[in-house]
Amino acid sequence: MNWADGESYVAIFVAFFVIRYVRNFLETPTRLPDWDMYFKRIWLTGFILMGLGEIFPRPWLIWFQLIVFLSIAYTVWQLYDLRPARTLLFAIAPYAIISCLESLVKSLSHSFYKKTDDYFESGATFSIIWLITFAVIAANQKKSLEKIRLEREKEAEQRRIIENKKNELEYLVAERTAEITRQKEELEEALKELKTTQTQLVQSEKMASLGELTAGIAHEIQNPLNFVNNFSEVSIELIDELEEEHAKPDRDVELETEILADLKQNLQKITHHGGRAASIVKGMLQHSRTSTGQREPTDINALSDEYLRLAYHGLRAKDKSFNATFTSDFDTSLGLVNMIPQDMGRVMLNLFTNAFYAVQQRQREGGDPNYKPTVTVSTRCVNGEVVITVSDNGTGMPEAVKQKIFQPFFTTKPTGEGTGLGLSMAYDIVTKGHNGTLEVDSKEGEGTTFKITIPA
Template identity: 70%
Template sequence: MNWSDGDSYVSIGIAVFLVNQVRKILDTPTRLPKWDIYFKQVWLSAFVLMALGEIFPDPWRVWFWLIVFGAVAYTTRQLRELRTARTILIAIAPYAVLIFVRDVIKFLLPSAYEVIQVYVESATIFALIWLVTFILIARNQKKALERDQLEREKEAEQRRIIEEKKDELEYQVSLRTAEITQQKEELERALVDLRATQTQLIHSEKMASLGELTAGIAHEIQNPLNFVNNFSEVSIELIDELAEEQAKPERDTELEADILSDLKQNLQKITHHGGRASSIVKGMLQHSRAGNGQREPTDLNALADEYLRLAYHGLRAKDKTFNATLSTDFDKSLGTVSIVAQDVGRVLLNLFTNAFYAVQQRQKIQKEPGYQPTVTVRTSCENHQAVIRVSDNGTGMPESVQQKIFQPFFTTKPTGEGTGLGLSLSYDIITKGHNGTIAVESQEGQGTTFTITLPA
């Protein structure tokens, strides 16, 4: 064996290049760490075989390339799932076969090798070019795979981040849901409390309006009771007079007839005024309790007149110095209207009470000479609707107050004198309970007019 043979160093160089490329492309230090310890030293077998070739006549390059190709083939088989491993096999196969055949022929048939040497060397060059080309292809494949792997890792990282965000959002949603559920429960409890408070306030407002009625009812009911007492006393006197006449030996039948006629008239008047007192009491009872909600044909003129006088006398019971002019203009053609009498009566009482309060305040505060407090009630039938107008010449209201006058708990009265629910409840009774309308017109310092319309 001649150590100075250039082919020996070329073979070792190619083997080292091939092993290094395979290790880099297939990443054997990471994928096959135990095998890589031996695989990277496979070129040392060349020096061993070369040394043995000096002692024994042996084609050492044949065995060397068998070792190299065998080591590469074993490596690619272990990593056969990789696309680059298959490319490396394709790259090495022509060169490995050609080198093996060349060295065998050269060792066994040296004369024949001299004949085909030129062709073999040309084929070796092409095989080497093939090897280098596919090694480069394999490296490009590895880079592409690394890019794909990097993209997959990025996608995996993005998915991981998305999953973390999703979990975090789900956790936040669960927390928010728990907070909303708690707030809902708190709101439901608050709503229950609010409804209870509303019921109490409505009851308070009803009792307040009932209080306004008390003094007026006492005054109104006193008149029919006085008539009943007076006619009862007169009737007793007439009965005594009739008894005396009947006890006489000579009875005056005409006088007895006149006395009986007077008694009949007195009893009729007692019945009339008793019925008047009874109707007042009945109205008070209807006002003090919730009705059945049933509409009944009602004389709006009589209802308005009765509550107007009750409201007036109720205020006079508190302030004996207060006097006002009550002006009524009732449309007699209006007839009866189907309403819930106690509810509409409560609305009218509220409007009348506010009207008397407004004229009383103007009288007290402004003290205008010649000012006469006046509350006017008019009824009419317009466009198949019953219309009630309640007007006063009191303090009036600015535009800003008119816009809020029907809002719950809004009041222009001082603290302790109003609940702020009277007009709000009145609005609901007329609009929701009777499908009507209620509107206000006012000029500050001049007076106010409330207009109620009801389907006739």
């Protein structure tokens, strides 16, 4: 065989481009870097075999074609999991086999090759068509895989972004949770302090109420005690006079009878005022007793009158110069009303105290020389309900103040004279404790009326 003919050069150049195409198609520099440095120089064996062919006439072209084909096959075997690589091998195999077979027949029997030349040309044409067809299929597979790879990379990037966002959100959630926990602890501490303060204020309000009640009781009980003391002293004088008269030899029977009648009358008055003092003490004990929440039949008229007097005398204990008129208009047909007397007593004491305070403030303003401070309490039975009305002609309230008076801690009194819990507690006692209503009607500069309505 003469290697100087053009066939050998064509084979070498074809091998060069085929190897280059396979390397680019399969991306061997990236996928098989160690093998690629040898694979890309396989076509150089053609020149070596060409030189040997000049010295030793042998069918070296066959060996060159086999070396190229086996190198490609080895490359594909290393990338067997890559589907386009298998398709490419399937595409090249027919052409490589026919080319090698043609070279072998041509070298061994040139005359036989001449006879079968048409068959080899037909096979070569078929193998080229086969090669082109499956090369296109392999290219499409590669594009599909590349598309899938890009989609997976995009999905991976999206997952990475989502993971980063997730980590960022988890960090923000943890940070926010820590902040909320801290705020919760601060709120719990503030709530604890608020409850403590509220308890202290409620206790302060109770003590203030108790102080007003005690002052009223002290002045109210002083009157019957004065009567008891005075009539006791007069009775002692009458007994001394009776003893003197009884010791005389000429006794005056009529005088003794008159003295005995006076003694009896004095003792009756002592008994009356002693009972009055006892009822005041009993009322004081009932007020100071912790409420059990149990309702009991109560004389609402007597309860109102009792606390009206106690509230008036309690304010007079603080201001000796204060005087006011207090009147009552009670419905005698009410009878006993089922209620919690201790709680309702606190409500009335608060309303009466506020009423006397309002008329005292208007009196101090001195705008009207003919002004007479007056507080009135009345009871009625209307449609099966007990209506208790407490009215005064004091300073009254503007609309803005009237909207807030039942709010806890709201007060119009100067600092130290009220906690603002009295009306709030009274409102809860009436509405929640007795299923009733507590309404207010007031005109600034004219007076205020509170109306309690509870089921009879």
